[in-house]
Amino acid sequence: MTTGSLKTPDPKLSQFRVKGEIPVPLLINWLTAVAIPLLLFFAWRSSLRDDPVTSPLLVTIAVLLAINAAVFWFSGSKVAQRRGFIALITVLFTYLAVHAVEDGSAIIWLFAYPPIIFYISDARVGVLACAGGFIALLLLFSPLGDLIFSAPYSPGFRLTMLAALGFEMVTCYILDQSRRRSKLGLLKLAADFEYAAKHDSLTGLANRREALAQLDAEYQRYLRSARSFSVLLMDIDLFKSVNDTHGHHVGDELIILVARTLRGECRKIDTLARWGGEEFLALLPETETDEALKMANRIREAIARSAVPVDEHAVKATISIGAAGMRASESIDRLLQHADEALYRAKTLGRDQACAAEGENAA
Numbered sequence: 001m002t003t004g005s006l007k008t009p010d011p012k013l014s015q016f017r018v019k020g021e022i023p024v025p026l027l028i029n030w031l032t033a034v035a036i037p038l039l040l041f042f043a044w045r046s047s048l049r050d051d052p053v054t055s056p057l058l059v060t061i062a063v064l065l066a067i068n069a070a071v072f073w074f075s076g077s078k079v080a081q082r083r084g085f086i087a088l089i090t091v092l093f094t095y096l097a098v099h100a101v102e103d104g105s106a107i108i109w110l111f112a113y114p115p116i117i118f119y120i121s122d123a124r125v126g127v128l129a130c131a132g133g134f135i136a137l138l139l140l141f142s143p144l145g146d147l148i149f150s151a152p153y154s155p156g157f158r159l160t161m162l163a164a165l166g167f168e169m170v171t172c173y174i175l176d177q178s179r180r181r182s183k184l185g186l187l188k189l190a191a192d193f194e195y196a197a198k199h200d201s202l203t204g205l206a207n208r209r210e211a212l213a214q215l216d217a218e219y220q221r222y223l224r225s226a227r228s229f230s231v232l233l234m235d236i237d238l239f240k241s242v243n244d245t246h247g248h249h250v251g252d253e254l255i256i257l258v259a260r261t262l263r264g265e266c267r268k269i270d271t272l273a274r275w276g277g278e279e280f281l282a283l284l285p286e287t288e289t290d291e292a293l294k295m296a297n298r299i300r301e302a303i304a305r306s307a308v309p310v311d312e313h314a315v316k317a318t319i320s321i322g323a324a325g326m327r328a329s330e331s332i333d334r335l336l337q338h339a340d341e342a343l344y345r346a347k348t349l350g351r352d353q354a355c356a357a358e359g360e361n362a363a
């Protein structure tokens with residue numbers, strides 16, 4: 001039933017991009033475009049130093065980054081692009097740290113890893129990758145690391161590097177959390193605004209604008225597949241006297257009660273809307289007029305049975321309903337006009353009535 005309960009954003013919404021945010025695939029493309037010439041430059045420098053491993057490895061990573069970009073270009077798979085990029089930069093940074101490329105200075109590039117990884121992946125992957133990287137570096141800088149690798153890092157440099165990198169990782173985590181929280185906040189705000197724009201605040205039913213949008217959507221379906229639908233236009237009887245006798249707040253309670261009763265009587269696929277002050281509209285997809293009229297009578301009886309308790313007594317109300325079904329080559333305006341005429345007839349017949357539009361099943 002399209003009456004609209006408040007939809008709070010799902011945590012997965014954090015994967016959505018808010019306006020102005022750089023899309024992850026685009027960022028990866030930019031980073032790839034910058035990384036490839038850099039890698040080739042350092043590969044060339046390594047070849048001048050007669051480093052037999054670094055040069056081919058950097059060229060290989062540059063080629064694999066280009067292939068990753070090409071695969072994304074053809075397949076459009078963002079997940080494959082992200083995973084491929086993360087795997088390649090992880091291998092690259094590990095190699096730079098372990099083999100002390102460029103006389104040990106290449107390890108400085110490790111500082112690029114945490115912000116990139118937090119931005120392009122979710123927080124869990126960021127934490128795991130950074131924690132894993134930090135532990136690996138700790139081992140590399142430990143006496144155990146010295147037994148396995150011959151890295152020329154001085155003790156002072158090791159301590160500074162670990163402290164600075166740990167600080168950077170924690171900072172990146174905090175900033176990333178704050179970015180995700182404010183993004184979720186924005187999305188929640190957008191969802192709240194959207195809800196408010198489409199719903200009536202008193203009843204939670206769709207408002208008139210949303211009902212018109214739903215009517216138009218149903219009409220387009222009807223034009224495509226000839227799936228018939230009907231509308232019910234409903235008006236609480238002698239509502240003014242309820243307000244005058246018991247006060248506006250009791251009138252409001254009555255409107256809420258009618259909305260609740262409508263929800264109880266209608267199907268999930270129906271759209272229920274507050275059409276005006278004490279007027280309601282139900283859009284009934286795949287429903288012929290005779291069925292709509294039966295539903296209208298069920299609604300009418302249910303409302304006549306219910307009441308708003310006020311002090312010691314109960315304030316009861318009745319409702320008049322006009323039903324109209326979509327007819328061939330008719331517009332939405334004509335459909336609503338037929339329903340309105342049927343409602344007017346229900347009122348003139350003495351209220352607490354459900355009438356079908358002229359030319360359809362009579363009351």
Ligand SMILES: Nc1nc2c(ncn2[C@@H]2O[C@H](COP(=O)(O)OP(=O)(O)OP(=O)(O)O)[C@@H](O)[C@H]2O)c(=O)[nH]1
Binds near residue numbers: 235236252255277347
């Ligand atoms: N309490 C309350 N009253 C409202 C609201 N919106 C409209 N009304 C009142 O609803 C009343 C509608 O009265 P009328 O259009 O004269 O119709 P009626 O008294 O229901 O009489 P019939 O429709 O002829 O049966 C007006 O007095 C409006 O002020 C609302 O949100 N809350």
